[in-house]
Amino acid sequence: MTARTRLWIAFGFVATVIVCLIAVGVAKSMSYDLTVAQVLGARPGPEVPVTVSGQIVGGTVSWLPNHESLTFAIHDQGQSGELYVTYHGLRPDDFTNGWPIVVSGTVERSGVLDATQLLIKCPSKYTAGSNSDTYTSSNT
Secondary structure, eight states: OOHHHHHHHHHHHHHHHHHHHHHHHHHHHOOOOEEHHHHHHHOOOTTSEEEEEEEEOTTOOEEETTTTEEEEEEEOTTOOOEEEEEEESOOOTTOOTTOEEEEEEEEOTTSOEEEEEEEEEOOTTSSOTTOEEEEEOTTO
16 A cells, blocks of 8 residues: 555545544534423423523522522413422522523423523623523532
8 A cells, every 4th residue: 555545544534533523513512492381291201301491480489598499480481381490509690580591400200390500691681692601500
């Protein structure tokens, strides 16, 4: 085998590895957020991880600082169905009624989402749409 042939084989191998790494990276970075209505309708099992986007419902937020326990409800904008969420960890700053939020976790048999991660997005009244804070549960 000539040096030129070995060079082309090595180049082909490197190109294949790069394409595979890009494909895996793109697949893992894609997120499929469900709506509250989809979760309430599908009722996924307790072992199935879900990511749900919605808005915080005012009057449902309960924070127990001694237990680092946060409970609240989220809903789709303009919809009446609510999904209750429990989260164990630090309470995020600016946890306000109507703010958009993305919650990841599993839905318990009772229908309550046991959150392991919260992502609070900036409300649309702000111009900086890329600012958001991610919080991870302390009980994982």
